[in-house]
Amino acid sequence: MAGLATVQSITNPSEMFDKAGVANISARATAIDAVSKIVRLSDGRSLRYDKMILSTGARPFVPPIEGTDVRGVFFLRTANDAMKIREHLETERPRNLVGIGAGFINLETFSLLVESKPEAYKIGIVEVLDHPLPLMLDAEMAAGVTQRLSEKGFALRMGRRVSRILGRNGSVCGVELDDGSRMEADLVLISAGAKPDLELAVQAGLKLGRFGVQVNEFLESSNPDILAAGDCAEKVHYLTRRPVPSQLRGPAVIQGRLAAKRLAGYAIPFPGVLNNCAVRLFDLYVAATGLTEKCARAEGFDAFSVRTVSRTKHGMIAGAKPWTLQLVFDRRSQRLIGGQIVSEGETAVKEIDAINALILGNKTIGDLTTLISAGHPDCSSEPSLEPIAIAAENALQRLRGS
Amino acid sequence: MGIMVPCRMRNGYCLTITEDTAIGGTDQEEKMMHGGQKLVIIGRGGAGGPAAILAKKLMPQVEVTIVGEEDRFIVR
Numbered sequence: 001m002a003g004l005a006t007v008q009s010i011t012n013p014s015e016m017f018d019k020a021g022v023a024n025i026s027a028r029a030t031a032i033d034a035v036s037k038i039v040r041l042s043d044g045r046s047l048r049y050d051k052m053i054l055s056t057g058a059r060p061f062v063p064p065i066e067g068t069d070v071r072g073v074f075f076l077r078t079a080n081d082a083m084k085i086r087e088h089l090e091t092e093r094p095r096n097l098v099g100i101g102a103g104f105i106n107l108e109t110f111s112l113l114v115e116s117k118p119e120a121y122k123i124g125i126v127e128v129l130d131h132p133l134p135l136m137l138d139a140e141m142a143a144g145v146t147q148r149l150s151e152k153g154f155a156l157r158m159g160r161r162v163s164r165i166l167g168r169n170g171s172v173c174g175v176e177l178d179d180g181s182r183m184e185a186d187l188v189l190i191s192a193g194a195k196p197d198l199e200l201a202v203q204a205g206l207k208l209g210r211f212g213v214q215v216n217e218f219l220e221s222s223n224p225d226i227l228a229a230g231d232c233a234e235k236v237h238y239l240t241r242r243p244v245p246s247q248l249r250g251p252a253v254i255q256g257r258l259a260a261k262r263l264a265g266y267a268i269p270f271p272g273v274l275n276n277c278a279v280r281l282f283d284l285y286v287a288a289t290g291l292t293e294k295c296a297r298a299e300g301f302d303a304f305s306v307r308t309v310s311r312t313k314h315g316m317i318a319g320a321k322p323w324t325l326q327l328v329f330d331r332r333s334q335r336l337i338g339g340q341i342v343s344e345g346e347t348a349v350k351e352i353d354a355i356n357a358l359i360l361g362n363k364t365i366g367d368l369t370t371l372i373s374a375g376h377p378d379c380s381s382e383p384s385l386e387p388i389a390i391a392a393e394n395a396l397q398r399l400r401g402s
Numbered sequence: 403m404g405i406m407v408p409c410r411m412r413n414g415y416c417l418t419i420t421e422d423t424a425i426g427g428t429d430q431e432e433k434m435m436h437g438g439q440k441l442v443i444i445g446r447g448g449a450g451g452p453a454a455i456l457a458k459k460l461m462p463q464v465e466v467t468i469v470g471e472e473d474r475f476i477v478r
Contacts, residue, residue, distance in 0.1 A: 022454045023467040029444045039442055039469070047442050047467060051435055053453050055445035078472060200444060224432065230449025252448030260453045263441065264460035265434045 067165025094186030102127035238272035290338035312345035321345035368392030437463030446470030
């Protein structure tokens with residue numbers, strides 16, 4: 001959308017399937033006859049199957065507010081959506097852009113647009129919860145994000161709900177908030193979550209859970225010949241073992257491969273999700289995994305957090321950038337259950353994968369105090385400032401003092 | 403680490419899997435695919451694409467078909 005990459009460069013080309021020897025059919029699957037094991041397609045063809053992997057993905061959640069169908073109101077899920085938005089930006093030249101939802105899709109989209117044309121846009125963001133990236137960050141960690149977005153001219157309306165989208169002559173002209181105030185808008189981007197596309201699953205008679213097709217740890221549905229993977233499959237959270245909404249690409253890719261392996265004879269269980277993700281907003285890199293402290297408490301953990309500030313290079317190297325790490329622990333088990341990073345440098349953000357692995361390894365505060373990282377002056381802090389171990393030290397002291 | 407176990411499949415090719423990741427017992431024949439069988443994958447996004455490519459790599463004698471509505475799809 002910002003013109004930084006072509007559609008071709010961010011999509012899987014059809015040749016990829018051809019080269020792999022996979023028959024690739026461009027059509028819509030309209031019906032599944034699970035008894036005869038036949039799929040019917042929109043082009044009139046039918047395919048017989050012995051096994052099926054259902055990966056129908058998700059659709060944007062459309063909030064129940066007036067005006068979502070007005071011209072200039074968009075959702076972003078596919079490359080086609082991105083191309084439509086880009087066309088609108090080029091032909092209509094909107095100035096006032098309003099995002100409904102302060103999740104990473106809206107924030108990253110708008111930050112890239114502003115980066116590409118700094119003077120062209122005025123950005124407004126409306127979020128029901130009280131800070132940006134509310135599913136990734138606790139309020140204290142989000143403060144730096146709020147500050148940076150505000151510095152870039154974003155008008156943030158946190159803790160507010162859009163009650164309706166306003167149109168004039170069939171095109172969007174603004175949004176009205178639940179406090180009666182209005183924001184001018186020539187383009188509205190709604191990112192209020194996604195819901196699994198379950199039309200075929202319902203028709204095939206598959207058991208559904210709250211957040212998608214019910215599958216076991218091997219991604220097998222209630223029909224022994226149909227596996228489900230990706231956004232349409234219900235996932236459990238690794239820590240709570242409860243079903244959670246999870247429509248991220250990481251788990252989708254791994255589940256797709258796991259389903260293939262299952263059919264090839266492997267019995268590797270899907271561990272559950274931690275919803276780890278990362279986003280860049282201007283020069284801020286943000287990543288998170290596991291539970292925020294707020295979510296952990298809501299899930300019944302006796303959660304507490306520690307924060308520490310580190311730097312992306314050794315102190316004697318020019319260009320070191322600060323980064324902040326927050327770790328969330330469960331007081332009872334002393335296990336690590338979450339991590340958040342807000343960094344001004346790109347190298348630090350991938351430490352979230354280490355934190356993710358430590359959660360999956362059920363590591364405790366004590367374990368983390370002995371963590372030894374590979375360090376290099378150009379790409380990490382000094383070993384004495386290694387923030388995971390430092391944060392664990394802080395947690396240890398906090399426990400002793402409590 | 404499991405013990406490497408060569409697994410002879412109906413279609414004649416061998417798949418080497420480890421003992422602790424293999425499907426066990428009577429389930430194996432029913433859950434695994436065999437040469438000449440048809441796998442249909444609905445959806446070409448984040449899950450469907452990798453599923454198709456790996457399925458064909460692991461089971462070259464299985465007929466793998468992927469069906470998708472959109473010509474282009476985001477892979478970020």
